[in-house]
Amino acid sequence: MTLLEVRGVSHRRDKTYVLRDVDLSLEPSALTVLAGRSGSGKSTLCHLIAGVMKPTSGDLLIGGRPPTTDWATVSLLPQRLALEPSLTVEENVLLPAALRATGRPEVLLQRLGLAGIAKRPVQDTSLGEQQRTALGRALVLGPQVAVLDEPTAHQDDEHVHLVLDALRAVVESGTLAIVATHDQRVIEAADNVVRLRSGRITPEP
Numbered sequence: 001m002t003l004l005e006v007r008g009v010s011h012r013r014d015k016t017y018v019l020r021d022v023d024l025s026l027e028p029s030a031l032t033v034l035a036g037r038s039g040s041g042k043s044t045l046c047h048l049i050a051g052v053m054k055p056t057s058g059d060l061l062i063g064g065r066p067p068t069t070d071w072a073t074v075s076l077l078p079q080r081l082a083l084e085p086s087l088t089v090e091e092n093v094l095l096p097a098a099l100r101a102t103g104r105p106e107v108l109l110q111r112l113g114l115a116g117i118a119k120r121p122v123q124d125t126s127l128g129e130q131q132r133t134a135l136g137r138a139l140v141l142g143p144q145v146a147v148l149d150e151p152t153a154h155q156d157d158e159h160v161h162l163v164l165d166a167l168r169a170v171v172e173s174g175t176l177a178i179v180a181t182h183d184q185r186v187i188e189a190a191d192n193v194v195r196l197r198s199g200r201i202t203p204e205p
C-alpha cells in the first residue's frame with residue numbers, strides 16, 4: 001500500500017531547478033533515508049513533502065491527498081529546529097498536541113534522553129538536546145509521515161542510538177519516517193535509501 005506518492009515533481013528556486021522530475025512511492029512503516037551531497041535537494045524535497053512549500057510542478061500525495069500542515073498526518077523536524085526558546089523541553093515536545101488534549105510524552109522523553117531536563121527552558125539546553133526536543137515534537141503525535149532533516153547532525157554515537165531507537169519505535173507503529181542525512185550510521189539502519197544527485201533521483205549507490 002502506497003502512503004506517499006511523489007509524481008513528476010520539479011522545483012525551481014530563483015532561475016534554477018533544484019529538483020527535477022522526482023518520482024517516489026513509499027509505504028508506511030518504513031525508515032527511508034534521503035541521501036545525497038550538500039545542495040542535492042534533500043531539504044527542498046523534505047519541505048515539499050511536509051507541505052510547507054508547493055512544488056513548481058508535479059504532485060505530492062499522502063494517503064491520496066495533498067500534504068497539509070496537520071502534524072498528525074505529516075510532521076517536520078527542520079534543519080534549523082525552530083523551537084520556542086522560552087518554553088520548556090516538554091512544552092516544546094507537546095506543542096503539536098496542545099490543540100488535541102492528547103500526548104503522553106513521558107515515554108518519548110525517556111527514549112530521547114530528555115526526561116531529566118524536561119522542565120528546563122529549551123534555550124538553556126545544549127544544541128544536541130534541542131535537536132532531540134525538535135525530534136520529539138515531530139514524533140509526539142505518531143504521524144503518518146515524519147520528515148526529519150538531518151536529525152543526528154548534533155548527536156554523538158550514544159545519542160545517535162537513542163535517535164535510531166525512537167525512530168524504530170514509531171516506524172513499528174506504522175509511521176513512514178523520511179530522514180535526510182549524510183550520517184552513515186543512519187543510512188545503515190534504513191529500510192531503503194533514496195539518493196539524490198543535482199535534484200534527480202539516481203540509482204544506488
Ligand SMILES: Nc1ncnc2c1ncn2[C@@H]1O[C@H](COP(=O)(O)OP(=O)(O)OP(=O)(O)O)[C@@H](O)[C@H]1O
Binds near residue numbers: 036040
Ligand atoms: N531560498 C533559496 N533560494 C535559492 N536557492 C536555494 C534556496 N534554498 C536552497 N537553494 C538552493 O537549492 C539547492 C538545494 O538545496 P537544499 O537545501 O535542498 O540541499 P540539501 O541537499 O538539503 O543540502 P544540505 O545537505 O547542505 O542541507 C542548493 O543549490 C541551494 O543553494
